[in-house]
Amino acid sequence: VNKFSFKDRSKNLKKIKSDFYDIVVVGGGITGAGVAREASLRGFKVCLVEKSDFSTGASSKSSKLAHGGLRYLENFEFDLVAEALNERQHLLRMATHMVRPLSFLVPIYKGDRVGWWKMKAGMLLYDLLCAFRAPKLHTSLNPKKVESSNSNLKTEGLKGGFVYYDAYMDDDRLVVETLRSVSDKIDVASYCEVKEVKSSADKKDKAEKDEALKGVELSCYDSIEDEEFKIKAKHLISCVGPWTDTFGKIIDDSWKDKMRPSKGIHLCVKKSLLGLETAMVMAADKSKRILFCIPRKDFDIVGTTDTDYNEDLDTVRSNDDDVSYVKKVLSEYFPKIDIKDGDILSTYAGVRPLIHDGSSNESKVSRNHRVFNVDEKPITFISGGKYTTYLSMAIHAVDKAVNSNKKLLSSAENIKAKRRKLFVGINTKENQKLALVKIKSLNLDWSTDSINDFVDNHGAQSYSFITENLDKTYLQTEASVAIEHYCCGHLLDFYERRTSWSLSRRFTDEKNIKEVGLEFKNQLGWSENFLNQEIENLQAFLRS
Numbered sequence: 155v156n157k158f159s160f161k162d163r164s165k166n167l168k169k170i171k172s173d174f175y176d177i178v179v180v181g182g183g184i185t186g187a188g189v190a191r192e193a194s195l196r197g198f199k200v201c202l203v204e205k206s207d208f209s210t211g212a213s214s215k216s217s218k219l220a221h222g223g224l225r226y227l228e229n230f231e232f233d234l235v236a237e238a239l240n241e242r243q244h245l246l247r248m249a250t251h252m253v254r255p256l257s258f259l260v261p262i263y264k265g266d267r268v269g270w271w272k273m274k275a276g277m278l279l280y281d282l283l284c285a286f287r288a289p290k291l292h293t294s295l296n297p298k299k300v301e302s303s304n305s306n307l308k309t310e311g312l313k314g315g316f317v318y319y320d321a322y323m324d325d326d327r328l329v330v331e332t333l334r335s336v337s338d339k340i341d342v343a344s345y346c347e348v349k350e351v352k353s354s355a356d357k358k359d360k361a362e363k364d365e366a367l368k369g370v371e372l373s374c375y376d377s378i379e380d381e382e383f384k385i386k387a388k389h390l391i392s393c394v395g396p397w398t399d400t401f402g403k404i405i406d407d408s409w410k411d412k413m414r415p416s417k418g419i420h421l422c423v424k425k426s427l428l429g430l431e432t433a434m435v436m437a438a439d440k441s442k443r444i445l446f447c448i449p450r451k452d453f454d455i456v457g458t459t460d461t462d463y464n465e466d467l468d469t470v471r472s473n474d475d476d477v478s479y480v481k482k483v484l485s486e487y488f489p490k491i492d493i494k495d496g497d498i499l500s501t502y503a504g505v506r507p508l509i510h511d512g513s514s515n516e517s518k519v520s521r522n523h524r525v526f527n528v529d530e531k532p533i534t535f536i537s538g539g540k541y542t543t544y545l546s547m548a549i550h551a552v553d554k555a556v557n558s559n560k561k562l563l564s565s566a567e568n569i570k571a572k573r574r575k576l577f578v579g580i581n582t583k584e585n586q587k588l589a590l591v592k593i594k595s596l597n598l599d600w601s602t603d604s605i606n607d608f609v610d611n612h613g614a615q616s617y618s619f620i621t622e623n624l625d626k627t628y629l630q631t632e633a634s635v636a637i638e639h640y641c642c643g644h645l646l647d648f649y650e651r652r653t654s655w656s657l658s659r660r661f662t663d664e665k666n667i668k669e670v671g672l673e674f675k676n677q678l679g680w681s682e683n684f685l686n687q688e689i690e691n692l693q694a695f696l697r698s
């Protein structure tokens with residue numbers, strides 16, 4: 155099991171500043187993580203820089219579903235759905251503690267835009283497109299069965315329903331796990347923003363080109379050390395998702411906008427509110443949208459919206475209109491429930507990196523990804539796509555880079571990565587069970603819930619994580635593991651992305667935050683002032 159420690163940041167940066175890389179990856183969301191992994195497994199020398207924490211962008215703001223996307227069937231995007239369903243199966247096998255099967259109830263009402271038979275055809279097609287390899291195949295339910303599956307549901311006009319299967323995941327953690335799976339091969343630094351890019355193709359004259367740097371030179375800003383530095387590489391792969399047009403303009407003065415960013419928000423509600431036993435699909439009134447209610451361990455997620463977004467990508471937030479829209483759809487499906495402000499634990503908002511395809515409205519924009527080069531420059535962009543398809547997107551991006559820069563990238567082995575091996579071997583269900591048995595034999599002073607949560611969070615690695623931290627409480631151990639193995643350097647990153655406690659508001663009282671904070675202080679050598687500032691930042695975020 156690779157370590158991926160925040161304590162190695164300075165060491166990594168020292169290398170990043172002095173080495174010459176085959177490929178530099180910009181952006182530490184799921185696309186960048188997948189590309190860096192793919193490239194390094196093919197034998198290339200790789201580094202990755204991310205301007206904030208890993209998965210700060212869309213990759214921690216998704217609906218957290220590894221799915222084919224039932225609704226894209228209506229747009230006839232069968233190839234996209236089939237590819238995503240295929241990738242869902244790989245993820246289910248590869249990351250058993252982060253990607254898990256989930257059943258979805260689809261109630262059908264009289265007058266619904268998608269009626270019984272059309273939905274039935276969709277269900278059949280969904281099973282067919284994954285070659286009947288879903289966790290389970292769909293079933294039809296009569297109205298009584300739908301009613302009994304959730305007593306809060308609207309019953310008026312109920313014609314019956316369907317149950318089908320997809321998967322849910324920890325989007326933020328999977329990014330870090332993907333990077334960790336190759337952390338012994340690549341050099342990575344978060345909190346480093348690429349501000350400027352020079353490339354060999356910038357020189358006009360051929361002789362001058364040959365003399366000039368081979369590849370790219372990036373000027374970066376390290377916001378933790380407050381210093382600038384340079385990275386040199388033969389090729390750059392941009393994985394900046396929604397920031398593609400912003401980054402494109404840094405690279406190319408004549409850049410033409412390619413993106414149609416679309417905002418989506420989610421509400422995290424108390425578990426007791428909806429009484430969900432399965433996930434649920436809700437059709438938003440008369441529009442072609444569907445929203446999900448998704449049960450998580452200690453809260454339920456409801457979302458999402460889909461609205462064009464042209465504001466600041468670094469400060470995207472849900473507003474009153476977004477929240478009212480989701481609440482309205484919920485009230486239509488759960489008319490007996492009176493949703494009070496206190497039932498909503500938190501909200502989160504993200505921007506989809508969609509490629510502009512001229513669609514009449516944002517919901518119709520294709521979720522396909524695009525890979526392209528910038529003129530003659532040794533620079534490849536990948537954008538768009540879905541989280542679920544990140545491994546196959548990575549293959550396309552690295553193929554494009556290699557094929558367009560044969561002169562510089564021919565030295566590496568360029569062997570197609572054994573991508574199916576990501577977490578296999580450490581996270582089988584048997585391994586997880588064994589870890590639980592071994593942890594119980596340690597007679598820890600932890601509650602049963604904490605032990606179960608820990609194994610749930612870390613899978614088969616939980617036992618070795620605990621033995622590294624034997625004298626610690628549950629909270630101290632989670633914090634220590636996040637620092638050492640999930641490259642976490644800030645309290646907010648820990649609460650927002652290494653755990654989902656800022657969403658569920660678990661362990662967010664002052665005493666718990668202090669306990670976690672002290673572990674960070676001890677491990678990372680923070681001053682008392684710095685700790686207080688970190689606590690203040692986290693509390694301000696929780697209040698916002």
Ligand SMILES: Cc1cc2nc3c(=O)[nH]c(=O)nc-3n(C[C@H](O)[C@H](O)[C@H](O)COP(=O)(O)OP(=O)(O)OC[C@H]3O[C@@H](n4cnc5c(N)ncnc54)[C@H](O)[C@@H]3O)c2cc1C
Nearest residue numbers: 181183184185205211212213216217219348395418541542
């Ligand atoms: C509301 C919503 C719901 C979704 N639901 C699902 C779902 O259920 N299932 C699914 O499969 N997909 C879903 N998606 C889509 C999925 O989340 C995205 O396609 C995916 O996360 C995009 O990943 P990315 O790495 O390309 O972009 P991002 O995750 O946004 O990563 C880009 C990174 O680049 C960094 N960056 C930008 N500029 C620079 C720079 N100059 N220097 C260094 N770093 C830089 C950013 O900080 C960011 O971390 C959803 C998306 C949204 C918004």
